[in-house]
Amino acid sequence: xxxxxxxxxxxxxxxxxxxxxxxxxxxxxxxxxxxxxxxxxxxxxxxxxxxxxxxxxxxxxxxxxxxxxxxxxxxxxxxxxxxxxxxxxxxxxxxxxxxxxxxxxxxxxxxxxxxxxxxxxxxxxxxxxxxxxxxxxxxxxxxxxxxxxxxxxxxxxxxxxxxxxxxxxxxxxxxxxxxxxxxxxxxxxxxxxxxxxxxxxxxxxxxxxxxxxxxxxxxxxxxxxxxxxxxxxxxxxxxxxxxxxxxxxxxxxxxxxxxxxxxxxxxxxxxxxxxxxxxxxxxxxxxxxxxxxxxxxxxxxxxxxxxxxxxxxxxxxxxxxx
Amino acid sequence: xxxxxxxxxxxxxxxxxxxxxxxxxxxxxxxxxxxxxxxxxxxxxxxxxxxxxxxxxxxxxxxxxxxxxxxxxxxxxxxxxxxxxxxxxxxxxxxxxxxxxxxxxxxxxxxxxxxxxxxxxxxxxxxxxxxxxxxxxxxxxxxxxxxxxxxxxxxxxxxxxxxxxxxxxxxxxxxxxxxxxxxxxxxxxxxxxxxxxxxxxxxxxxxxxxxxxxxxxxxxxxxxxxxxxxxxxxxxxxxxxxxxxxx
Numbered sequence: 001x002x003x004x005x006x007x008x009x010x011x012x013x014x015x016x017x018x019x020x021x022x023x024x025x026x027x028x029x030x031x032x033x034x035x036x037x038x039x040x041x042x043x044x045x046x047x048x049x050x051x052x053x054x055x056x057x058x059x060x061x062x063x064x065x066x067x068x069x070x071x072x073x074x075x076x077x078x079x080x081x082x083x084x085x086x087x088x089x090x091x092x093x094x095x096x097x098x099x100x101x102x103x104x105x106x107x108x109x110x111x112x113x114x115x116x117x118x119x120x121x122x123x124x125x126x127x128x129x130x131x132x133x134x135x136x137x138x139x140x141x142x143x144x145x146x147x148x149x150x151x152x153x154x155x156x157x158x159x160x161x162x163x164x165x166x167x168x169x170x171x172x173x174x175x176x177x178x179x180x181x182x183x184x185x186x187x188x189x190x191x192x193x194x195x196x197x198x199x200x201x202x203x204x205x206x207x208x209x210x211x212x213x214x215x216x217x218x219x220x221x222x223x224x225x226x227x228x229x230x231x232x233x234x235x236x237x238x239x240x241x242x243x244x245x246x247x248x249x250x251x252x253x254x255x256x257x258x259x260x261x262x263x264x265x266x267x268x269x270x271x272x273x274x275x276x277x278x279x280x281x282x283x284x285x286x287x288x289x290x291x292x293x294x295x296x297x298x299x300x301x302x303x304x305x306x307x308x309x310x311x312x313x314x315x316x317x318x319x320x321x322x
Numbered sequence: 323x324x325x326x327x328x329x330x331x332x333x334x335x336x337x338x339x340x341x342x343x344x345x346x347x348x349x350x351x352x353x354x355x356x357x358x359x360x361x362x363x364x365x366x367x368x369x370x371x372x373x374x375x376x377x378x379x380x381x382x383x384x385x386x387x388x389x390x391x392x393x394x395x396x397x398x399x400x401x402x403x404x405x406x407x408x409x410x411x412x413x414x415x416x417x418x419x420x421x422x423x424x425x426x427x428x429x430x431x432x433x434x435x436x437x438x439x440x441x442x443x444x445x446x447x448x449x450x451x452x453x454x455x456x457x458x459x460x461x462x463x464x465x466x467x468x469x470x471x472x473x474x475x476x477x478x479x480x481x482x483x484x485x486x487x488x489x490x491x492x493x494x495x496x497x498x499x500x501x502x503x504x505x506x507x508x509x510x511x512x513x514x515x516x517x518x519x520x521x522x523x524x525x526x527x528x529x530x531x532x533x534x535x536x537x538x539x540x541x542x543x544x545x546x547x548x549x550x551x552x553x554x555x556x557x558x559x560x561x562x563x564x565x566x567x568x569x
Contacts, residue, residue, distance in 0.1 A: 177435070178435070179426055179427075179433075179435070182419070182422065182423050182426060182427075183423075183427065185412060185414070185415060185419075185423075186412055186423050188412075189412040189413065189414070190410055190412070192374060192394065192410075193406070193410040193412070194423075195393065195394035195395045195398075196372060196374070196394045196395075196398060196404050196406075196410075197395075197398065197423050197424045197427055197428065197474065197478065198395050198398040198399055198424065198427035198428045198429070198431070198478055199395055199423070199427045200393070200395045200396075201395075254414075
């Protein structure tokens with residue numbers, strides 16, 4: 001593989017954005033919808049990256065904020081006649097505020113205890129949502145349909161998710177270069193050592209989780225309006241939480257572009273494989289994951305940083321694992 | 323003037339008295355040595371001073387201010403820096419980024435990343451890691467990691483520096499380099515509390531030395547007094563061996 005420098009990344013980024021911005025005029029509805037969902041997972045994986053990739057928390061329950069965002073959006077638009085964007089702002093801020101408040105308690109946990117805590121919260125929110133009349137209970141809730149024809153709706157959500165993905169990546173880039181990013185990385189490796197270096201961990205951890213929740217909540221809000229019907233069992237699922245985490249790991253946690261690359265890779269492969277081999281879908285996806293994890297354990301982004309060589313890989317395998 | 327004062331400092335872990343009613347004063351500008359056999363409570367004492375463990379009893383005063391109950395980051399902001407025995411640098415970051423973190427969040431709390439970088443570079447040049455700045459921590463030698471640990475403690479711009487066995491695992495030349503460096507730090511007006519097993523080093527640079535044994539203070543005095551103290555020799559060599567040596 002070739003080493004990619006800062007200048008090359010900039011060119012790739014600008015080229016990619018340019019291409020994707022023009023893509024809907026060249027592609028059919030199916031591809032536009034597929035790309036929209038790839039962008040959405042890009043946002044979700046990038047959000048996980050903030051709390052997991054940078055700050056080191058095993059955030060396997062991020063669908064909590066997705067569901068919360070989706071439901072805030074749905075309830076505000078249907079019951080209180082909020083406009084899409086106003087409700088969306090509330091969805092993002094609501095999820096973020098929720099994360100900040102619960103975070104003060106739950107971010108004291110680490111490792112498997114943190115996973116258990118977040119998953120319990122996810123279950124709890126699903127049960128609450130299923131039993132409250134305001135949210136439509138277990139039957140779900142139907143949002144107003146996007147005004148205009150299907151093509152326009154597709155275009156709207158395409159650009160919405162695309163823009164939000166770029167915004168999320170831009171924020172992550174900014175974080176990685178700021179005090180926040182350095183504090184996050186210090187906390188990731190050793191919280192006590194970070195504290196001795198003068199970092200008060202609590203506000204930084206909480207900020208990381210709140211930011212992660214903010215973007216996840218926005219994606220949830222957008223998703224609810226896009227799909228127009230949501231139910232608790234669907235938006236508060238554990239499986240997609242794990243999927244977005246895998247996407248981050250696969251692309252490269254703690255890098256700005258990695259999670260997006262991982263999201264595109266898995267979503268695209270999964271869609272193609274799904275169409276061709278319905279029954280072998282998970283087997284093939286699983287095999288690809290196993291290979292990537294063995295050959296590029298630090299994620300696909302790592303390929304651009306070091307030259308690929310079999311002998312070096314063999315030495316590394318001998319040293320670290322097996 | 324007293325910069326750091328411990329009054330009846332006590333820490334017990336369950337039934338084990340790790341530090342037992344230790345009194346001491348560190349004077350501003352001196353190098354204060356702390357020695358004792360393995361498990362005598364030296365590192366625990368440092369952990370109490372910089373807030374990693376809460377005290378069971380007693381109090382710690384820094385520049386006249388009571389600091390027990392403070393969190394490690396608050397103590398860092400007051401101006402106490404710490405180099406760990408086990409290197410605690412962040413492994414995936416570069417040498418420079420590691421030091422940068424201290425310059426951004428230490429006693430100065432710099433807002434500007436550029437200024438933080440400059441301060442980090444200065445400290446790295448001082449400890450002799452100028453050529454290793456962009457290396458990952460996992461790529462540098464043990465001796466360099468010890469220097470990095472010192473740099474990380476210095477960059478927070480401390481008034482008091484706690485050094486925990488920064489010379490362990492180094493060869494004689496490296497020990498001497500580090501001794502010069504520590505004396506230079508002292509010359510710049512920073513008070514130093516140093517734990518060290520390399521006797522030549524600690525005896526050579528300390529103004530006064532305190533000896534701990536099983537959590538208790540058994541001696542405090544000038545290096546010469548300490549090296550001739552019966553109880554100290556017995557605590558290191560064991561009573562029987564001490565008797566055989568005629569002590």
